[in-house]
Amino acid sequence: MIDPLAPAAIPAEDEALRIPVREFVRSYTATMTPERRARSWTGFDAQFSRELARRGWIGLTLPVEFGGAGRSHFARFVVVEELLAAGAPVAAHWIADRQSGPLIAKYGTEAQKRRYLPKICSAEAFFAIGMSEPNAGSDLASVLTRAEPASTGWRLNGRKVWTTHAQQCHFVVVLARTSGTPADRHKGLSQFIVDLTLPGVAVQPIVDLTGDAHFSELVFDDVDLHADALIGQEGSGWEQVTAELAFERSGPERLYSSIALLEHWLAVLRVRGQSGEEPRPEVLALAGRFITHLCALREMSLSVTQLLAQGRSPAVEAALVKDLGTEFEQSLPTLIGEAIASAPEQAVDPALLRTLNYVAQIAPTYSLRGGTREILRGMVARGLGLR
Secondary structure (H helix, E strand, O other), X not given: OOOOOOOOOOOHHHHOOHHHHHHHHHHHHOOOOHHHHOOHHHOOOHHHHHHHXXXXXXXXXXXXXXXXXXXXXXXXXXXXXXHHHHOOOOHHHHHHHHHHHHHHHHHOOHHHHHHHHHHHHOOOOOEEEEOOOOOOOOOOOOOOOEEEEOOOEEEEEEEEOOOOOHHHOOEXXXXXXXXXXXXXXXXXXXXXEEEOOOOOEEEEEEOOOOOOOOEEEEEEEEEEEEHHHEEOOOOOHHHHHHHHHHHHHHOHHHOOOOHHHHHHHHHHHHHHHHOOOOOOHHHHXXXXXXHHHHHHHHXXXXXXXXXHXXXXXXXXXXXXXXXXXXXXXXXXXXXXXXXXXXXXXXXXXXXXXXXXXXXXXXXXXXXXXXOOHHHHHHHHHHHOOOO
């Protein structure tokens, strides 16, 4: 059953991170246009990630003995919130910090922890996710990629798609079938750490509607992996993926994908108000609706963070917040666009229009990454005992 999302408060020692992080990040993004800040999730800037690492703001929840800070999930919540609110380019370290590092810390061998975690914390190792496959839709369990025992350890064959920034990453965590057939569903799945420079690995970038190419398709053709590429126990891949997806779905990143658009729209309204052009009542009501909706979602996200801090794996709770957060994120470009169109006599700020165009194009992907709406709602229904 789904746990109640109890109110949560950020501890004072974690909240204390906010001002130094905000000052550094805002100074870094001060000259960025709003349409560039709207690309925060997809903005790949290795040097920026290394600057964060130098200040100790990557790997906050990872163990101290492996280069992390050993702090709570609330500390990471504060840092992530400030990064996204400022539109900082976080893509380089994002997946490694959010889920690959915690995955290895929980399930990896001692050797894997010593090899990968310090590099993640210093922003020297960037990771991609190898879960989704071509022609599989949102059915993550219908895995065709296969790893067979070989003299060196394992031999990997198959394809993965929607692997964010794989063309710029060092490693990918691949979900592969090690026994049985796709009909076995969750049984017989395992996870592997794959070096993207190995022979037999092909990375093919995919250009999206915005003209960006932050997704890639991966092809594995007889890729030889050492035995220590396996994470955790053979056949435990589904359990591990479920825990990993709780990290992916639970953070404030599921609320702030469109925040640069909202922030700039509100800034335009403020400027107009200061010049004597008062916003129409319906526009003010819309702004209030956005802000109250965001506040409620943030409180829910904090509640999920509290469950993580308690050592729980809130897969269903995270799915609920992710679904509601995505709905909010996708509503912003639609409703802001309608508000602008309802006053054709008003000149439109060019930067606002460019930002709106970008977010409107990329927003459909919000309900694909991290699980489609149908999958998430099915999880919530099962958690409530409705199916």
